[in-house]
Amino acid sequence: MTAEPRNDSTTTPTKRRAKFHPLEVSEVRGLTDSAVEVSFAIPEDLADEYDYVAGQYVALRADIGGTEVRRSYSICEAPQKGVIKVGIKKDLGGVFSTWANEELKAGDTLEVMSPQGAFISQHRLTGMNDAEAVSDAAFAKGDTHFVAAAAGSGITPILAIAKSLLAHPGTSMDLIYANRAASEVMFLEELADLKDRYPSRLAVHHVLSREQRQAPVYSGRIDAERLELIFANLIDVEQVDEWFLCGPFELVQLLRDELDKRDVDPERVRFELFSTGQPAEGAQGNAGRPVEVDPQGENFEISFQLDGLTGDVKSPKSARETVLNAALRVRADVPFACAGGVCGTCRAKVTCGTVDMAENYALEADDVANGYVLTCQSRPTSDRVTIDFDA
Numbered sequence: 264m265t266a267e268p269r270n271d272s273t274t275t276p277t278k279r280r281a282k283f284h285p286l287e288v289s290e291v292r293g294l295t296d297s298a299v300e301v302s303f304a305i306p307e308d309l310a311d312e313y314d315y316v317a318g319q320y321v322a323l324r325a326d327i328g329g330t331e332v333r334r335s336y337s338i339c340e341a342p343q344k345g346v347i348k349v350g351i352k353k354d355l356g357g358v359f360s361t362w363a364n365e366e367l368k369a370g371d372t373l374e375v376m377s378p379q380g381a382f383i384s385q386h387r388l389t390g391m392n393d394a395e396a397v398s399d400a401a402f403a404k405g406d407t408h409f410v411a412a413a414a415g416s417g418i419t420p421i422l423a424i425a426k427s428l429l430a431h432p433g434t435s436m437d438l439i440y441a442n443r444a445a446s447e448v449m450f451l452e453e454l455a456d457l458k459d460r461y462p463s464r465l466a467v468h469h470v471l472s473r474e475q476r477q478a479p480v481y482s483g484r485i486d487a488e489r490l491e492l493i494f495a496n497l498i499d500v501e502q503v504d505e506w507f508l509c510g511p512f513e514l515v516q517l518l519r520d521e522l523d524k525r526d527v528d529p530e531r532v533r534f535e536l537f538s539t540g541q542p543a544e545g546a547q548g549n550a551g552r553p554v555e556v557d558p559q560g561e562n563f564e565i566s567f568q569l570d571g572l573t574g575d576v577k578s579p580k581s582a583r584e585t586v587l588n589a590a591l592r593v594r595a596d597v598p599f600a601c602a603g604g605v606c607g608t609c610r611a612k613v614t615c616g617t618v619d620m621a622e623n624y625a626l627e628a629d630d631v632a633n634g635y636v637l638t639c640q641s642r643p644t645s646d647r648v649t650i651d652f653d654a
Contacts, residue, residue, distance in 0.1 A: 265441065267623050271308055281322070281598040283324055283449045284312060284364060285570040286303040286304065286347070286375040287370065291367055291368055291369055297353040298352040298364070300339065302348065305346060315338055315378035317427035317622075318383040318423060319338055319420070321338060322608055322610075323349075324374035332359045333602055335606040337382075337416075338378065354450065375510055375554070378644070380535070381625070382514065383424075384428060384507075391404075406434070407435075409425075409428060411436060413507075418485065418509075433469055435463075435465070439468045439470060439498075443471065472485075473619065487613065505533065506531060557579060562580060563579075563580060564575070564578075566649045567650040568651045569594065569596070569597060569635060569653065570596075574593050585610075586650055587602065587609050587639040597652065606626050610638075611636060611638050612654035614648075616649060617645045621641075622640045623637055
């Protein structure tokens, strides 16, 4: 994908600049044998910094064994003041997730980035931190039906979205939730409580890949064949107003492909990935991968604006490093989290020159059309490139 800047700024979405603040952990609550819910207390003077919309995420930063580690986790609660809650599932070999499950405790302090992300309903809330305030126009046509599909810890943003949307009369939702076994279902009690609260408007479909359930449609891995059964028996695709998909790349892509075959408008399909399945290049810890500039060699000249200050760095054309990697070599506070094209934390606007963006699983089409890129995936294609992280 090649991204070039455009001067049409009137349609550029207004987004908060990502900033870290130290927050105290108020509670660590076990969800399963391998997952916890972590709550952070928000001081009154930072309340505005931590406004959020259901479906957004925060990046967490901690020193683990002498190395800075960053990871992004979705907020799992409907918007409320004074607290941020995230669900963290232990991944095999996951440094941060293992540490959070085994060692993190109430009273600890972590660096928490202000909420980010575009995995939010098009039926916009009129104000953040107010789950009751919904635009009348959003539901003017009457009853509105949503479908959410999640796997594993993909339930975290879905839970927040479901709570926010179902709080309004006239909404209903089908939730397809895939796990290996019942013991691994995160937020099982919360989902049951939500079902009890909205018995006629919420249907929860648990699909277990390693446990036999009474109905065949609920047993086994979700593949194209099982998805066909789900659509034939559980979901009337044509009656769905908006879709939310969250999980591993393979599942999300399968669902997107199947919905596309059924002529579902892509504008009504919201999705978020755990990861792309590809290892993130560079941006390990708080610095980019080592790159040496040859004064006699050919270099790209990259300028960037961050917090009102300008930085300049040369990037060897032979190194094929990303804009993010180059910027991190001269300024450690350049925003990023996943470095894999998924979270969108490193979003910036190209104001001069051109770049090639390899992957994009976070930016909206309007963002890209207006010159925004994921700097972790973008490499210069012109001799000079200027990037604005403040835009």
